[in-house]
Amino acid sequence: MQLSVIAIERYLSDEKLRLSSRVFNDTNEGLMITDVTGNIIDINPAFTRTTGYSRSEVLGQNPSILASDKQSPAFYIEMWKNLMEQGYWHGEVWNKKKNGELFAARLSISSLTNDDGENLHYVGLFSDITQIKQQQQKLELMAHYDMLTKLPNRSLLADRFRSGIAHSQRTDTMLGVCFLDLDNFKPVNDSYGHDVGDQLLIAVAQRLKSNIRAEDTASRQGGDEFVLLLGDIESLEHCDEILQRINYFLAQPYIIAGHTFNISVSIGVTLYPDDDADLDTLLRHADYSMYQAKLTGKNRFHLFNPERDQQTIQKHQQLDEIQQALSNNEFALYYQPKINMKTGQVFGAEALIRWFHPEKGLIPPLDFLPILAGSKLENQIGDWVINQALKQIVAWQKLGIFMEVSVNIASYHLLSAEFLTLLESALASHSDLDAKYLQLEILESSALGDLNTIRNILNTCRDVLGVNIALDDFGTGYSSLTHLKNLPANTIKIDQNFVKNMLDDPDDYAIIKGVLALADSFNREVIAEGVETTEHGLMLLSMGCYAAQGYGIARPMPAADIPNWLHNYIPNQQWLDSGNIVGSTKIR
Numbered sequence: 001m002q003l004s005v006i007a008i009e010r011y012l013s014d015e016k017l018r019l020s021s022r023v024f025n026d027t028n029e030g031l032m033i034t035d036v037t038g039n040i041i042d043i044n045p046a047f048t049r050t051t052g053y054s055r056s057e058v059l060g061q062n063p064s065i066l067a068s069d070k071q072s073p074a075f076y077i078e079m080w081k082n083l084m085e086q087g088y089w090h091g092e093v094w095n096k097k098k099n100g101e102l103f104a105a106r107l108s109i110s111s112l113t114n115d116d117g118e119n120l121h122y123v124g125l126f127s128d129i130t131q132i133k134q135q136q137q138k139l140e141l142m143a144h145y146d147m148l149t150k151l152p153n154r155s156l157l158a159d160r161f162r163s164g165i166a167h168s169q170r171t172d173t174m175l176g177v178c179f180l181d182l183d184n185f186k187p188v189n190d191s192y193g194h195d196v197g198d199q200l201l202i203a204v205a206q207r208l209k210s211n212i213r214a215e216d217t218a219s220r221q222g223g224d225e226f227v228l229l230l231g232d233i234e235s236l237e238h239c240d241e242i243l244q245r246i247n248y249f250l251a252q253p254y255i256i257a258g259h260t261f262n263i264s265v266s267i268g269v270t271l272y273p274d275d276d277a278d279l280d281t282l283l284r285h286a287d288y289s290m291y292q293a294k295l296t297g298k299n300r301f302h303l304f305n306p307e308r309d310q311q312t313i314q315k316h317q318q319l320d321e322i323q324q325a326l327s328n329n330e331f332a333l334y335y336q337p338k339i340n341m342k343t344g345q346v347f348g349a350e351a352l353i354r355w356f357h358p359e360k361g362l363i364p365p366l367d368f369l370p371i372l373a374g375s376k377l378e379n380q381i382g383d384w385v386i387n388q389a390l391k392q393i394v395a396w397q398k399l400g401i402f403m404e405v406s407v408n409i410a411s412y413h414l415l416s417a418e419f420l421t422l423l424e425s426a427l428a429s430h431s432d433l434d435a436k437y438l439q440l441e442i443l444e445s446s447a448l449g450d451l452n453t454i455r456n457i458l459n460t461c462r463d464v465l466g467v468n469i470a471l472d473d474f475g476t477g478y479s480s481l482t483h484l485k486n487l488p489a490n491t492i493k494i495d496q497n498f499v500k501n502m503l504d505d506p507d508d509y510a511i512i513k514g515v516l517a518l519a520d521s522f523n524r525e526v527i528a529e530g531v532e533t534t535e536h537g538l539m540l541l542s543m544g545c546y547a548a549q550g551y552g553i554a555r556p557m558p559a560a561d562i563p564n565w566l567h568n569y570i571p572n573q574q575w576l577d578s579g580n581i582v583g584s585t586k587i588r
Contacts, residue, residue, distance in 0.1 A: 180225065330356055
């Protein structure tokens with residue numbers, strides 16, 4: 001009996017050693033063990049696969065043989081300080097392989113001690129995250145620069161604007177905010193095609209950069225529209241000289257693909273601090289002035305003058321009309337279904353506002369929503385949308401229809417002092433409703449404001465009130481990895497413009513692929529909007545994106561039509577077949 005117990009104990013001990021050996025040798029993470037002086041005494045095969053160093057080459061060596069120039073000496077001092085004080089360190093480092101190639105590693109170091117607490121060995125465990133880092137860098141570039149002209153986009157423009165304002169205040173000089181629109185550019189596209197038009201835009205961007213200082217900023221807003229930030233302007237005469245030079249050089253002939261093009265540019269400009277406002281407001285003022293330049297003959301610039309600005313008067317008239325429409329119940333919500341293309345399940349719908357004017361008929365949202373931007377009326381209509389959506393969710397659930405409804409929340413509305421209070425009150429008025437059936441869609445541009453304030457508001461919405469959060473129009477260049485990392489969004493929506501063009505535009509396809517990889521890294525759900533055809537859906541399915549909405553599924557419809565649509569809805573068989581072939585362990 002005694003021998004049997006000993007044999008069993010020996011067997012269990014041997015089995016434990018075999019298990020430890022398999023873990024050491026078969027794990028995909030690189031592993032190295034050092035003695036107390038830091039010299040390597042053992043590595044596993046994954047270490048060799050990643051670094052290129054064999055076991056015999058590193059035994060007795062210091063891990064510093066992997067060091068690159070990416071980290072400063074202070075970085076390693078702090079690492080060892082934490083290791084000595086806490087017994088472990090975890091972080092990301094850039095190391096160097098045997099062949100000199102750099103790789104990014106997620107590294108964990110732990111100290112092994114004896115029963116008396118004395119250090120015996122150090123164990124380092126690392127995984128190669130170079131691909132993830134490269135993908136992040138590529139997406140960071142997409143997020144901050146226009147991919148055609150390589151000029152800063154609006155996101156980077158916002159950063160440069162803040163710096164320009166600070167510089168203007170320090171130096172007591174003016175900052176010029178200029179809005180540029182090419183004259184007669186459309187005929188070039190129509191007659192010679194978009195490839196020639198794109199080359200012309202690139203040439204214009206290069207001339208813009210060569211005619212401003214390195215400290216100034218030229219940004220492309222989209223199409224044939226550009227923005228300039230011109231610093232250190234000392235007087236109106238100084239501003240005139242700069243803009244006259246730009247007008248002159250941009251009006252010189254362009255030779256593209258053997259053709260000569262003569263185009264010019266109309267420029268609207270407003271000057272800070274004479275026009276003391278935020279970037280969006282200054283751009284609107286400059287845009288208005290650019291339009292005035294076009295009206296007076298093109299190929300010239302026009303300075304914004306508030307005294308003669310009739311836009312404000314017109315806007316007030318429009319806001320009054322919209323306020324009256326709200327009072328007269330002229331607005332309604334239409335709903336566009338969202339589906340899982342792989343399973344055919346309808347899991348939600350987006351609420352979209354419509355204005356039925358008694359005389360003008362249906363007024364498209366883009367004709368009145370921009371007018372509301374930054375007004376109290378925008379908040380009132382936003383609150384109306386939330387309340388109407390909640391009422392509709394309750395009404396559908398009484399019919400046995402349980403699905404999430406998303407509503408769009410404007411930045412100004414989100415940041416208003418009463419937003420959380422009114423949202424909580426709206427939810428409380430439907431006490432039997434689970435708040436998870438409401439999703440708030442936040443435009444990426446909202447993240448250009450106070451990030452901490454926005455994060456706190458959204459955290460309260462999600463963690464306290466229980467609603468879901470989506471980051472809308474992702475990939476349009478108004479966001480960054482920082483926003484995605486810090487904002488508590490459950491879902492990101494791929495902008496419909498990328499989806500619509502993905503079949504023909506490799507850049508749009510690459511952006512969507514990058515967004516999906518990033519979403520996977522940050523464990524976010526993804527939905528693609530603008531799915532108009534079966535082919536769009538098949539492409540998205542092959543990329544691992546299953547949630548979708550768009551005209552290829554259903555157009556927005558009145559709430560009363562949803563039950564009948566659900567009853568008659570037949571999933572796209574090609575999508576179902578493709579989804580079964582592709583397969584996945586995670587459904588977005």
